[in-house]
Amino acid sequence: MVAPMTAQPPLIRTAAPHTHNPAPVNPPKILVRDINVFYGAKQALFDVTLDIPGKAVTAFIGPSGCGKSTFLRCINRMNDTIPGCRVDGRIEMDGENVNDSHIDPVVLRAKVGMVFQKPNPFPKSIFENVAYGPRIHGIASSKSDLEGIVEASLKKAGLWTEVSDRLHQPGTGLSGGQQQRLVIARAIAVSPEVILMDEPCSALDPIATAKIEELIDELRQQYCIVIVTHSMAQAARVSQRTAFFHMGKLIETGSTEEIFTNPRESRTQDYITGRIG
Amino acid sequence: MTVLIALALLAAFSAGVYLLGRRRAVVLADGKSASLHSLPGYHGTWVALWAGVPAALIVILFAIFGGRLEDAALRAQVPAAVAALDAERQEVFWSDAGAMSRGQTPSEIGYVGDLKTALDAKAAEGRRIAAIGLIAVLGLSGVLALCGVLLAYPRLSKDFRARNRVEGWTNVLLIACSTIAVMTTLGILLSLVWESYRFFQSVPPADFLLGTAWDPQIAMRSDQVAAEGAFGAVPLFAGTFLIMLIAMAVAAPIGLYSAIYLSEYAGPGLRATIKPLLEILAGVPTVVYGFFAALTVGPTFRAFFNWVGGFLVGGPMDSLGQYLETVQNQMALTAGVVMGIMLIPFVSSLSDDIINAVPQTLRDGSYAMGATKSETVKRVILPAALPGVVGALMLAVSRAIGETMIVTMAAGLQAKLTANPLDTVTTVTVQIVTLLTGDQEFDSPKTLAAFGLGLTLFTVTLALNIVALGIVRKYREQYD
Ligand SMILES: Nc1ncnc2c1ncn2[C@@H]1O[C@H](COP(=O)(O)OP(=O)(O)OP(=O)(O)O)[C@@H](O)[C@H]1O
Ligand SMILES: [Mg+2]
Numbered sequence: 001m002v003a004p005m006t007a008q009p010p011l012i013r014t015a016a017p018h019t020h021n022p023a024p025v026n027p028p029k030i031l032v033r034d035i036n037v038f039y040g041a042k043q044a045l046f047d048v049t050l051d052i053p054g055k056a057v058t059a060f061i062g063p064s065g066c067g068k069s070t071f072l073r074c075i076n077r078m079n080d081t082i083p084g085c086r087v088d089g090r091i092e093m094d095g096e097n098v099n100d101s102h103i104d105p106v107v108l109r110a111k112v113g114m115v116f117q118k119p120n121p122f123p124k125s126i127f128e129n130v131a132y133g134p135r136i137h138g139i140a141s142s143k144s145d146l147e148g149i150v151e152a153s154l155k156k157a158g159l160w161t162e163v164s165d166r167l168h169q170p171g172t173g174l175s176g177g178q179q180q181r182l183v184i185a186r187a188i189a190v191s192p193e194v195i196l197m198d199e200p201c202s203a204l205d206p207i208a209t210a211k212i213e214e215l216i217d218e219l220r221q222q223y224c225i226v227i228v229t230h231s232m233a234q235a236a237r238v239s240q241r242t243a244f245f246h247m248g249k250l251i252e253t254g255s256t257e258e259i260f261t262n263p264r265e266s267r268t269q270d271y272i273t274g275r276i277g
Numbered sequence: 278m279t280v281l282i283a284l285a286l287l288a289a290f291s292a293g294v295y296l297l298g299r300r301r302a303v304v305l306a307d308g309k310s311a312s313l314h315s316l317p318g319y320h321g322t323w324v325a326l327w328a329g330v331p332a333a334l335i336v337i338l339f340a341i342f343g344g345r346l347e348d349a350a351l352r353a354q355v356p357a358a359v360a361a362l363d364a365e366r367q368e369v370f371w372s373d374a375g376a377m378s379r380g381q382t383p384s385e386i387g388y389v390g391d392l393k394t395a396l397d398a399k400a401a402e403g404r405r406i407a408a409i410g411l412i413a414v415l416g417l418s419g420v421l422a423l424c425g426v427l428l429a430y431p432r433l434s435k436d437f438r439a440r441n442r443v444e445g446w447t448n449v450l451l452i453a454c455s456t457i458a459v460m461t462t463l464g465i466l467l468s469l470v471w472e473s474y475r476f477f478q479s480v481p482p483a484d485f486l487l488g489t490a491w492d493p494q495i496a497m498r499s500d501q502v503a504a505e506g507a508f509g510a511v512p513l514f515a516g517t518f519l520i521m522l523i524a525m526a527v528a529a530p531i532g533l534y535s536a537i538y539l540s541e542y543a544g545p546g547l548r549a550t551i552k553p554l555l556e557i558l559a560g561v562p563t564v565v566y567g568f569f570a571a572l573t574v575g576p577t578f579r580a581f582f583n584w585v586g587g588f589l590v591g592g593p594m595d596s597l598g599q600y601l602e603t604v605q606n607q608m609a610l611t612a613g614v615v616m617g618i619m620l621i622p623f624v625s626s627l628s629d630d631i632i633n634a635v636p637q638t639l640r641d642g643s644y645a646m647g648a649t650k651s652e653t654v655k656r657v658i659l660p661a662a663l664p665g666v667v668g669a670l671m672l673a674v675s676r677a678i679g680e681t682m683i684v685t686m687a688a689g690l691q692a693k694l695t696a697n698p699l700d701t702v703t704t705v706t707v708q709i710v711t712l713l714t715g716d717q718e719f720d721s722p723k724t725l726a727a728f729g730l731g732l733t734l735f736t737v738t739l740a741l742n743i744v745a746l747g748i749v750r751k752y753r754e755q756y757d
Contacts, residue, residue: 081644083545110647120638123661132656133646183642190646 029054029194029224030075035089037070037079044070048089048250050243054193054224057216059235059256061228062245063271068228071245072196075226076112077105093194110137113187117199119179121171121186126163129171129182130154133190149189157185158215177208184215188223195219197227201234213238232272236260244268280340283415284333287422291329294426298324301433315440323439326446327425332418339414347406348375351399358391370396378403469735472728479722480508485729487511491692493712493723508726510733512692516609516702520684521677523613523698524620528677529670531617532624539625540632541654552626559622563682570615570687575606582699601699610698612688616680620673627672631665631749632658664748671745675738681706705730 028051037045045067052058060068070079077098079085091098098108110133121129130150133139140146150167154160159181163174171182180200187195197216201209216238219225229235235242236256243253244265252265263269299321306313313320352371359370370392373383377400388396433439477485488509535555539548586601635658643653659666681704689701690711712727 076645078641078645081641106647106649108647109645114641114645116638116641116645118638120636120642122639122642122657132643132648136646136648136652136656186642186646 026053026055031092033090038086040084044248046248057220057225057239058241059227059239060243061235066245067248068245069198072198076109110190111192112194113192115197115200118203119183121179121182125168126171127167130185130189153185153189157181177204194224199228283336287329287333291325294328295321295325305435314436314438319439319443320433323442324429327429328422332422335418350406351403356395358395374399469732473732476725476729485510512694513705517704519609520613524616524677527617528620528624532621533628536625536628540629555622566615566619567682567686570611570683575611579606604699607689607701608699609688609702612684616683624673627669628666631662635661668745668749671741675741705734
């Protein structure tokens with residue numbers, strides 16, 4: 001049974017509870033048109049069409065197995081690394097189709113950083129972890145330049161004060177929350193334009209989660225951020241736009257406030273109130 | 278033969294007892310097997326174990342030690358005619374008497390008079406002793422089997438914990454098996470140490486470990502008493518090391534690169550074909566590699582070097598050319614290269630496992646940073662897998678050191694202290710083989726030297742394996 005939607009108070013406090021204007025939508029950074037994804041013969045995504053604004057946080061929500069991660073991986077073509085995975089459709093970033101044959105996924109991925117569910121620092125020192133991207137892409141011109149990039153990235157990721165005295169110790173020796181901020185620093189060290197985050201806080205405790213959320217909120221001044229999350233509260237707290245996926249289809253997309261207070265689709269309503277999922 | 282028949286009979290008896298015990302349990306349960314503490318099968322098994330195992334143990338002990346007991350009983354009384362013989366002839370007499378009692382022909386037929394009567398008497402006695410022993414053992418095991426049943430069967434009841442008892446038996450059985458394995462290894466090790474000790478009594482360890490002349494026929498120093506040759510093992514160590522280096526120079530890069538190809542580049546279909554092929558290569562017996570080395574690779578190398586030598590003769594590198602023209606079929610290079618080929622599947626399948634153990638999240642992390650495949654391999658996967666790969670290579674080294682067949686067939690037998698891969702060399706294992714093949718007395722320093730070499734080899738490979746396995750294990754735990 002679905003309650004009347006209009007009269008309902010906000011289910012979850014959103015980023016801007018007192019305004020009722022939709023959050024300002026920046027010009028779209030990524031235009032997604034009719035994306036279909038297949039794993040072998042099995043179709044995982046059906047005709048997904050979506051605009052993702054720049055300098056804002058877009059949250060993907062939906063029950064497990066609905067294709068959020070699959071869709072996220074389309075944006076930086078990580079699906080190319082999965083054997084048997086086929087992607088059809090257009091994803092335009094700054095007017096260029098990333099699925100075009102002349103686009104080099106290696107170059108694309110330098111522009112589109114990714115943070116995974118489980119922190120995955122390389123078994124190298126903290127410094128080398130952050131320096132990884134600048135090294136392979138030849139970004140730093142000198143050693144001091146590289147050191148500058150590493151320091152700036154760690155500062156942006158809010159980790160500098162905690163690790164500045166042990167940059168040359170293994171990155172795997174940090175705590176889970178620190179490791180997650182380390183891989184965020186690693187991702188922003190190559191100055192990407194887009195950062196994709198696949199459940200970045202699901203392995204973290206509430207304090208570490210709060211730190212990452214704070215960080216995401218800061219990073220959105222500069223980057224286009226897409227975050228997959230299973231926490232409605234987190235989606236409400238950090239994102240300006242939300243897209244709800246269900247069974248491989250994009251059901252509804254809109255400003256976060258709208259989705260959480262006044263969803264158009266009953267399936268969205270059911271999901272955010274915990275009735276499906 | 279009798280022993281096997283006795284064991285088969287016992288097995289049949291236990292099987293019958295099993296059925297009996299099972300039926301009893303079913304009867305006890307009144308058809309409701311859930312009311313039993315243990316399933317009927319456990320009751321049957323427990324009774325069958327008591328019926329079979331102690332009796333079988335007696336039979337097996339008899340099979341192992343019976344012969345010796347009978348022999349001792351036979352020799353307890355020495356006939357006067359035999360006592361007059363010298364010790365060596367006495368031995369011959371006893372073994373002939375034993376042979377005749379078993380219905381075989383004696384090795385010597387020159388027995389006359391008293392000796393002949395004594396031999397016949399002893400042969401008859403031997404037959405008698407064997408018959409008594411057999412009957413005693415069969416009787417004893419039969420009684421044990423019956424006692425087992427009679428004692429165990431009445432204890433079956435509804436609440437009898439047959440399941441736990443059978444568990445206890447299983448436990449004992451497993452412990453016995455692992456004890457046998459450990460004891461055998463220990464026994465081999467002890468005999469190795471003991472014989473080496475005897476060797477080192479006649480050849481000082483320093484001469485053995487540091488001497489540079491290996492010739493087990495000629496005396497090393499005229500004042501040395503027992504030694505009949507030179508036992509300086511350094512040329513053997515050097516030869517082993519040289520061939521191992523060549524083998525690893527072939528196996529390490531090729532094995533490692535093919536492992537990288539298999540785990541990172543090859544598609545699942547290709548991988549499914551190549552990996553079994555490589556594993557077939559690992560199953561080829563080394564003697565096959567040996568004649569491949571001796572008949573194909575050796576002559577090819579020789580022809581090649583002779584051909585190169587032909588060009589150099591008369592030129593500025595005349596002496597090198599002269600040398601190359603004299604290169605023979607047997608050389609360290611052939612043995613090393615073929616051994617390297619033999620080790621490729623070993624290295625590649627171990628490294629492949631290790632590379633596969635590097636978590637996928639690290640690869641994803643690297644690809645997501647915009648790294649190419651080879652950058653990911655070079656900068657993330659190999660550094661992460663390095664300790665494990667080093668361990669795999671060390672295991673390969675210890676196999677290279679222990680390999681015998683290829684070297685015997687391809688590198689020659691001459692102990693030379695040289696670093697020239699085109700020369701013939703010999704290795705520790707090959708020398709052990711040559712020392713022990715053919716007719717040998719087993720207490721001359723020449724044969725005992727084999728144990729000295731064996732012990733050295735054992736120590737080195739053991740140390741290598743321990744270190745390597747330690748590294749591999751530590752690496753495996755790293756991602757758990
Ligand atoms: N590598 C793969 N091979 C085959 N099928 C896959 C693969 N990855 C995902 N799928 C399938 O695609 C569908 C979408 O999976 P996806 O991982 O995108 O879901 P998700 O929304 O991220 O779920 P979760 O919230 O549990 O992470 C699922 O049905 C899944 O089984
Ligand atoms: Mg997912």
